[in-house]
Amino acid sequence: QKEVEQNSGPLSVPEGAIASLNCTYSDRGSQSFFWYRQYSGKSPELIMSIYSNGDKEDGRFTAQLNKASQYVSLLIRDSQPSDSATYLCAVFNNFNKFYFGSGTKLNVKP
């Protein structure tokens, strides 16, 4: 079992819709959770951090964390073609290890 699992996609949504990206993790004691965006040929850039259960909003982005279900998600409202990228979920677990998921590719169609 992988430490962090994501559906590889691609996830296709029309412009203006809500994109929902999901991630599960295996270590129940994980402490910190991050979402990165990676454009093709570029390096990952941090877009959201979340540390406690519930929702955290930043502009069009909302991160959701449910530690009981070991589930973290990223919602992108009013999706734009410029949001088309691969989104990586990252988890800092209870053993001081940082793990990345393999990413979900998002396509936003004009």
Next chain:
Amino acid sequence: DVKVTQSSRYLVKRTGEKVFLECVQDMDHENMFWYRQDPGLGLRLIYFSYDVKMKEKGDIPEGYSVSREKKERFSLILESASTNQTSMYLCASSPPAYNQPQHFGDGTRLSIL
């Protein structure tokens, strides 16, 4: 803002050469990391360092070594480059606190011919 600088964006080397990839960060971070990223395989950790002269093997250390003589600089060395080491190499840094994310450099696309 955190700045992580990798010495080259693109590099072409020949099989058997010794290759050095350099990474410098300007935020006095304790932790530094080297990853490679290949299509379908995601980010794979090669080595990391949590202090000067300290290093730990990641998931795929074979064929690589690292050097950290100064806090801001972390070097990845391919001892004898092989074609299967053609990849995108990413350097990252972070403070030691558990709730802090890693910050990445722009990456080096390395081709071994």
